[in-house]
Amino acid sequence: MPLTRLVRNTFITALVIAAFVISYRVTEADFPRLFRDLPKGRQLLTAFLTPELFTRDVETRTVSIAFPIPCGAAPEEEAFPSEGPRLVTSVKCAAPLEKFTLEGFDLQPSSEVVIRWRLPDDRTMTAIRTQTDSKGYFSQEVQARPIQAAVDGIPSRLEVDTLTPVGRLKPSQTLKDVLDNMFVTIFMALLSTTFATIIAAPLSFLAAGNITRKGCLGSGVYYLFRSFFNLMRSYDPLVMATIFGFWLSFGPFPGFLALTVVTIASLGKLFSEAVENIDPGPVEALQSVGAAPLHTVRYGVVPQVIPDFVSYIIYHWDINVRISTIIGFVGGGGIGYYLNLSINDFKWNQAGTAIWAIVIVVWAMDFLSAEIRKRLN
Template sequence: MKKNLAPIARLFWNALGIAILVFLFGASYRVTQIDFPRLVRDAYKARDFVMAFLSPDVVTRDVETTVIEMNFPVPCGSAPEAEMPDSGPRLVTNVPCAEARQTFILEGFDLLPNSEVNVSWLLPTGGTLRIGRVTTDEDGHFLIEVEVRPITAAQDGVPSRITAETLVPVGPLKPSQALLDVMREMFVTIFMALLSTTIATIIAAPLSFLAASNITKRGVLGTAVYYIARSFFNFIRSFEPLVMASVFAFWLGYGPFAGSLALTVVTTASLGKLFSEAVESIDSGPIEAIQATGANRLQTVLYAVVPQIVPDFISFIVYHWDINVRISTIIGFVGGGGIGYYLNEQINSMVGYHRAGTAIWAIIIVVWALDFLSAEVRKRLT
């Protein structure tokens, strides 16, 4: 077509082509807002949660709590002041009482060294008001500044009390709550994927025969059925899993059911396509041979087609189960339940980074294991 172009014209077209390419890449570079130095500059922002991810919340120990308390009248004179002992585990304040909105210093002495201590107000009404969590030093000492809130005022001569709960881990390591939660959600995810893959197979397998040209596309009726089946698969294939999950989550509420339905729709489309292609690529010889024996259409499919496609089908099914575990993690973020939902909750809670780390590790391990498993199964089927 272009072979008669003069060299100068060819040069022009080549230059134009290169200019267009340069423009396209330049434009993509700009819209992506690429800023590589920022990767280094803002690295500190990622440090906290990356560190948290690297130290997942996996094991825990039983905690024994020892509590010491002292009265602290607010305002002064509203109740008797506490005596301050000078030995043993004790709380000491720099003032014996305080007015609302004053600040005082609270110290603890001779507590357990290097331990976590929860410090809070025990209000006369029976409620508690958290002051903070501190860690004792090697001598069992801590110091914290406390601002007096009006709610801590004494009532009818009963003062608020300051309590310090020392948390001491005792006993053997055991799985943490986060680990148990993650395992439960992981199973939900795996079973979601399994169920959706199964339902999708049940729908896609028979339909895929209708969408296979070598089986169905015969006569007017067959051709019509073939195009209808194909269009059906093409139609549902245009739905993205995330979009589907959002729709179902909106419709049925957040949870595994919505996620499974979204996965089922997406998997049906994908398996239907793969199955029908597998059916189309079979050796037609056996079909011919079985037809020649006087077998009917269904017998032909069962004796000549099915044995040829079973390994492919199983391989696709296992592969999709594997894929669905991955997708359902993402689908969880938009309300599909399972491990993704849990992960999303923990990341958004700001204090759950260690638990998020547990979830991320669990996902990595399960995805790796399933990947390995499905590869092994597929290898054996060939």
Template sequence: MAVEEISRPRRAGRARPALWYQSWRVYLAVFVALLAYAYGWRVTQIHLGELWRGAYLIRPFIAALASPDVVAREQQLQRGTAYFYYGGERPAAAPGGGPRLTLSRVTGAIGDRVTAAGEGFAPNRRGVLWWENQVGQRQQLGSFTTDAQGRFSLAFTAPEVQGTHNMVIAEVLIGEGPLRPSQTLLVVLDRMVETVFLALMGTTMGVVFAVPLSFLGAKNLTASLPAGGVVYGVTRTFFNLMRSIEALVLAIIFTVWVGLGPFAGVLALGVHSIASLGKLYSEAIESIDAGPIEAVTATGASALQVVRYAVVPQIVPQFIAFTIYRWDINVRFSTVIGFVGGGGIGFVLQQYINLLQWRQAATALWMIALVVAALDYTSAVVRERII
């Protein structure tokens, strides 16, 4: 007897969905992304080989980071001077007393060969010969070592400088004192303190104006007011416009307006902080619990009373946290603002870099890193405890 196979009826079901990587949209998106990156690579002129070819240019700076100008020894110097004049007029006599420096000629022109001879210096000591122009700018002419009688002789070429009255200075190191903070460290500390307070004043200025504006930029508070939508729109537009202008651009504008110095930096940070804090404050107000507002409103309280008793208690912790965070940001901003004349440590850092004083620049960079890290940690702890 034949056994008939009874086939089970197949259940009608939904088609198996295609995997995400089988969709044509994914391939199109990948193709568009590749085109965008290829065009971006070309427009931004990325040449990775330049990283290797130009590496030697930053070696002095990298080395300076390992040996910043933090401490120094008080040096005891013997100094001899002689005047040199570009032109036909004979210069005045050099000051008397102490070691004596004489020149083979005291007048001449740029490029002339001159021999400096010194006597009366400490014997068997190394020294440096300097050329100082009439505005006090120095450049090194060479180094020497005195003999057993304290004499030396060194030939040099009259350099190309501005002005006609110049001075040749011979300095011999005869002793060193104990270690002390270097002049660079003292200057950097002073400017770092200025930077911190520059950020503090800019943040304070931003808070003063951002707090009242934030209530006008909160939709849940302006919705019930006459023309509340217009007030809300104007306030939010102001915040967005001012936030779109970088603090560096504002610093340039205020530097032209009020001149170089920290006041321009305070104004730049303050105006930028108004917009940034105003937006953060208004969003904090919009996220509060509506229950207390409805309860206070039901008692017949005015709009100001609603803000005072239902809104302010909910937003104070967030306002404080946002303010501290903004101060932290402004400290970092102020270092860059100094590059355009806005005061602070950025101003002296720019001078050190322009003069190729890498050890001094390294001191400023280490100070910025330490202070910013300390403020970042402090603000994070405070915000965590408040919120």
């Protein structure tokens, strides 16, 4: 026996070690890379930790220079200016995808700089954002875009906008947009939880074994609704949001429907288990005096499960606020959709504002739901 136990334990240990080794390999874990790519992470974390809450009016000043692509497509600049706000390039023209250096002199000091291309047909294409120093200077490597050649001898131009904050601080447009989308998320979660409760509460009694699992018909009803709840719970909210999004076009309404379907299954499961865990005494007392089944449920079951039901509903509203954030990433509307757009546009400060709003709301919802559940118990 000791030898058999030793062999069994050794085999189990070997399986566990093998599972962890395989897990490490399939995840392609590279912990040293965390430190090698630390500069990238520092830049993102700095942006996320500095949300865009307040702003000032911005004064924009534009300086431009002709820059033909490719060379020979249009006349080049004869000479660069030597005084005043000006741009200087290391070459006067370039082939598509060729890199060159762009310098700005005597621009607005300590200001954000937006470098963009102005095409011959007057369309614009943003290239890079950077910052001037205290003397109004910047230097930036730029790659020539394979853009439209000169039209009627008019070349493409390099334009630089310097954005200088002026006036008093005021709430930023980002903060207003984040608050608007956060309200959408909160009330989308509230409405989906309400609709799901209205549907799940009566169905949960049909999925409770102590209520319906009596006889062939009752057992059939029990297994039918139990299977329905288990089946619907197996679908991830993201999958449901994608389905409704392609069905109804993306927005808050498909997100609301996806949350509602998933919440019906989740609350139905929780409600049915609460019904099954009631004290059978009041039910048996009502049945002993000949009370009808509906009266038995009304007076023997419902009073016992109401505190649990309310607690589950509040808790699930809290959960749905978090889930609706994720649903927004597939076009389900609300703060998640705004966060997705900000990340895709590389607007890290705006994304940081949205993340901080999510953290604050989730914390507040968690505190509120915990306090309400505490008072109900």
